Amino acid sequence: MILNSHSYYSLRYGTIKPIELLFLANKGGYRTFVLTDINNTTACLEFMRLAPKHNIRPLIGVDFRNGAKQEFVMIAKSNIGFQNINTYLSSFLHHNNYEIPNKADELEDVFTIYPFEKYYGNTLKQNEYWGVKTSDLNTIKLLRFQGDTSKLVILNTVSFIDKKGFNTHRLLRAIDNNTLLSKLSVSETGSEDHKFISKEQLLKVYQDYPCLIENTQRLLDSCNVVFDFSGQIPNNQSSYTNNQVLDYKLLKKLTYEGLKYRYEVVNNKILDRIDKELKIIKEKSFVSYFLINWKILKYARSKGYFYVGRGSGANSIVAYLLRITDVDPIELDLYFERFINLYRTNPPDFDLDFSHRDRDDITKFIFKTFKNTALIAVYNTFKYKASVRELGKVFGLPKSEIDILSSGRYNYQTLDKLSQLVIKYSKYIEGFPNYLGIHAGGIIISEKSIHYYTATFMPPKGFPTTQFDMVVAEDIGLYKFDILSQRGLGKIKEAVEIVKYNHPDKKAIDIHDIKRFKQDARIKYLLKNAKAIGCFYVESPAMRMLLKKLQVDNYLGLVAASSVIRPGVSKSGMMREYILRYRYPNRRKEAHPFLLNIMPDTYGVMVYQEDVIKVAHFFGGLNLGEADMLRRGMSGKFRSREEFLKVKEQFFINCKTSGKDEALTKEIWRQIESFAGYAFAKGHSASYAVESYQSLFLKAYYPLEYMVATLNNGGGFYSRELYIHEARMNGAIIQAPCVNKSFGQAVIYDKDIYIGFLFLQSFESKNSKSIIEERLKNGEFKSLDDFIDRVPISMEQVAILIKINAFRFTRINKRELLWEAYTKINNITFEEHRITLFKAERINYKTPELPSTKLEDAFDELELLGYPLCNPFKLLLKPLKMILRANKLPQFVNYVIEVVGYLVTTKRTTTLNGKSMYFGTFLDYYGDFIDTVHFPPIASKFPFRGKGIYKIKGKVLEEFDCINIEVVEMHRLAIIEDPRYSDIETNQKAS
Structure with missing residues (x-):
């Protein structure tokens, strides 16, 4: 009987969680319930997945509104109807930002309900109705309604549960309208009677109008929307070649062709692994998923883009042979069942990392190449401190009071009533969705239209984006492709290019020759002595200390270290235990024999995700399906789900049944739980280690070029200042920007590293571009006059260059240069210089002697760069x-x-x-x-x-x-x- 209900995904309007809505529906006696959030379908699939557990038959649609004004409600009669609603909503509102019309288009398998307050007669189409609210009943009675009563249905709106929910709703509307609560227009809010009521109460309200009740029931009975949430059916693009038989032949062909590139000697172990993987990939219908990843990376290689393939898919030899990853699962003895098994419903993860300069082109290629494609959304929620600030403004509190409340430094009991309300409601709306954002790199490629599942919106990136997140996507069988951006790859690529330019006589670097890097003595030295500043994943203070403690000087040791450093291992106390067993072989005897047998390489310590799966399977007696549930739980996405809790319960039952010591069982489970959200698969760590080796090689042999590339690609763990320091420690001479030597980014001449113009605070990029173009076209600048004549630039911007000593080639003191510049440049907006036949001579005024010092230079550098180029200790007062x-x-x-x-x-x-x-x-x-x-x-x-x-x-x-x-x-x-x-x-x- 409820045709218009809102969850809190009716952003800054609704106040009820979808699961709460279902709980209320069940308790209120409803057996069919319709979710119609305002202008989005974000919660629809989650609502449908959860509904059967609450004995509710779910139906879905959209409440179309302009602001708070309801124009009409659309309800899907079938899955096709839901797709049509999504397409209509997306194209009309979210892609083109049109205003919602008064009259809806007629859509196949869609019911449209107009609010009765807009009643203008009986000119409705077959699929259209008038929705009668409780407030409309008196109007109908007074008018003695003579129209077509078969076109009247109940339109009771549900937006909140109780008075507190209504108050929250008003606060959310005030936030949305950026206004004080006291000035919030009534037209911008719902009615206070839009509270949830039971079916018994609803029928009682409409008891004098049985035709409305019958019409509404008839409409509900004619709707049937069904989605499969079993996870057994992947809904990704099912075929790469449009023929699944050809798909498999192509995958097999590419796999065996890759043997020559990857292996010098091919043995039975390799061939058996290939055969096993191909069979299960085919059986699980993951063939197209592998081929699509292969296609993306084939394109990347054709463009010369660097990339790293990681994730659980790095455990796959097929992925290795297709060059999706650079990790050899035979060499590392990677656990096959972590990558894929018959119980696993979703394909293995492939996280594809690219340089930030290349990723956008890869994304464009994917959208151009594959038909039903969309980015995945994330839900940006109200955070507590931000909520305090928003509600503080809504209540009209002064900034000073808002600052105190958001800092948490107050006594609640001594606060005034308004401040207490701010705290009370900030806690209540904490976690409410606020707006939709974009997932860091998730893309889905569907067999069906994306609109079969969701409406889409168009963020600034210009690609259609789903209105649900990755968890909902996986629930419906849509598994994402991760196209990610990573600074480390940009550093490696640029460093190789700089080396090639600076050392044309040397043999070109094969940065993918990982086998040679693993044996390199210089790299071993850097690792063992933790001298890896600037190198991917191994430069942080924590990693630097761990490398020292482990004295790692080999690939397998680094693979382990990459996972040991993760919070799951370190917080459980197992990092320290791993170090002890690594350094002191006698300590390994203290490991439980069962665990040591399962994990001999890590001395009985759980380090990788697959270790957890092995322990759950062999120690806890979980089958591979249950262990796979545990694997998903470790991602952090599913921990609150009852499936994960069932696995935990089964683990303890199995251990008790098999006679395991209870204290040991609890300790093992404690370690397992510590991995949730933080564990790395071994193949994932190995992928990281490959990139670490590439950066370590460059640091070992070309430290200055590598530091320049690091500076130009946003640094790494540390600030830019430390990488300048590291370059100096490796013999570089650091030079401030110079108009005759510098470019936008840092550049190296022999051992001189010139800081780029773009590193200067408040210096405009257009001026950097003008300087470089003019210098390359017409030669170096001879003097300040020459510079002013040739480059259109304001006095403020010239002052920055003078203060940073960019004209030091003139050998004129920079104070005198500033004086000179002020006399020769009008402080106006500059247009492009026009070419004139004769060059006018500038009047040269005699400038006074104005000496400057090295210490002044240091303070100018602090102001313009954020750090001095001299030793900072020289600035101490004493x-x-x-x-x-x-x-x-x-x-x-x-x-x-x-x-x-x-x-x-x-x-x-x-x-x-x-x-x-x-x-x-x-x-x-x-x-x-x-x-x-x-x-x-x-x-x-x-x-x-x-x-x-x-x-x-x-x-x-x-x-x-x-x-x-x-x-x-x-x-x-x-x-x-x-x-x-x-x-x-x-x-x-x-x-």
Whole structure:
């Protein structure tokens, strides 16, 4: 009887979760219930999946509105009707941003219901009705309605549960309209009677109008929309060649052709693995999925794009032979059942990483090549602090009060009533969907039209995007292709290009020669000594320390380290245990024999996702179907689902039945649970390790070129300043931007690295382009006058160049240059220079002597780059006297010492009791790392105070050859006063 209900996916309008709506429907006595969210179909499939569990026959449609004004409601009579609604909604509203019309188009298998308040007669089509709300009943009675009563149906709207829901609805509408609650127009909200009522109450309201009840029931009975949520039927594009037999022949052909490229010697182990994989890929109907990935990457190679294929698909030899991945599952003995098994309903994951410069073209290629294609949405939800700010504005609170409320530093009991309401409702709407965004890289390629499942919207990227997320997509059998962007690949590609340009006499680098890299002595040295700054996945402080602790110098060790560092292993305490067993073979005897037998390579410690599956299967007695459910649960997407909880229950039942020790069972499950959302498949880690080796090779042999590429591709874990420091540590001479040498990005000449114009804060990219084009066309600039004549640029922008010393080739003091520039440039908007027959001579005024100093340069660099190009220790107010070097710390283990360090980065974490502690990374005067630990009492008493140089007092600790300082006291040291604003005489003395 309910034809118009809204979940909280009626964004900034509805207040009820889809599952709550179903619970209410069941409790209220309904057996059929219609979900019609406003202008979207986001919740439709989830509503349909959950409905049978609540004994509800679900129907779906859309409430079409202009703002809050209802124009009509469309309800799908069948799946075709739902597709037509999605197509209509998408093309009309979400792709072209048209206003919803007063009169709907006639769509096949779709019922259209107009609100009775718009009644203008009986000129309705066969599929159209007038929807009578409770507020319309008196009108019908008074008018003694003489129209066609067969065209009248009940249109009782449900948008909230109770008074609190209505209040929440009004707040959401105020947020949506960006207005104060007190100024919110009544026309922008629903009616207070749009609360949920039971079927008994509804029938009682309409009891005097049995024809409305009958018409509504007849409409409901004629609707039937059905989707298969069993997961047994993949709905991705079913065939690559439009013939599944030809698909399989092509896959087989490509697989065997790949043997020559990948293997020098082909043995039976390889051939048996191929045969096993091909059979199961065919049986599970994943052939086209492999071929589509192959097609995408074939295109990428034709364009010279670097890529990495990772994910669980990296466990596949077929993927390896098709060049989807670069991981050899035979060499690594990758667990076949992690990649694919007969119980697995979804295809293996292939995460395809590209440089950010190449990814958009790959996406365009996919949309151009494959028919039914869409990006996947994500739900951006209301976060608590943001909700406090939004509601604070709605209630009209001053900014100062909003700041206090959002900081959490208040006593709730002492707050005034409005502030308490802000806190109360912020907690209530926390987690509500706010707007739809785009998944980082998920693309679906469907056999049927995308609109068969969902409406689409058109974000700025210009590609149709679903209105549901990846979890709903998987529920309906649509499995995404992940096309991701990654800085590391851009660094590698650019570094190879720079080396090729700078060293034309040398043999071209084969960056894919991983076999050679695995044996390279220089790479082994960098790994073992954790000298991998700038290198993919192995440069962070945590990874740097782990590499030292493990003393990794080989590929398999790095593969393990890539997974051990993940939170699942480290938080469970198994990272420390793995290190102990890695370093001390006798320790391995302490492993449980059963676990050691399952995981000999990791000494009985669960490190990879497949280890968890093995333990669940062999130790916990779960079949591969249940173990696959566990695998999905580990992704973090399904943990709250009852399927995952059933697997947990079955694990404990099986262990008890087989006589396993209860304490051991609980401990094993604790370790399994710690992996949820954080585990890596071994093949995934191996893919990361391949890219790490590529970057390590470049760092080992071409460190300066590699650092330039790192700077030009957005850096990595650290800020740009550290990569400039690292280049200097490797022998580079760092040069400030120069109008005659620099380009937009950093560039290298022998050992001189010139910082790019685009690194300058507030410097416009159009000016960078103008300078480079003019210099390449007409030669280097001879003077400031020459520059001003040839480049159209404002005084403000020239001032930036002068302050950063970009005219130092003139050998004129930059203060004098600034004076000169001010006399010669009008501070106006510049147009392109016009070519004139005669060059007018500029008037040269005599400039006064205005000396500048190195210290002034450093402060200009701080302002324009964010960091000085000199040693930052030279800016201290009080010069350092005795300095303890970082490389001497091993001599002072267990002693309390004092060191001075320049802050690089911090990491905050929480203790078991919820208190904040920190890990710090500093550089000493000579550029070596100092690592610190700040436990909660110290972190609170001596907090980090931003960027700068700190005097640190603490105890030197050593664990597995890794040095840390447990801080007991820390103070940031003062730097000199900015010399640019002190008197000239003082500056002259400083110079």
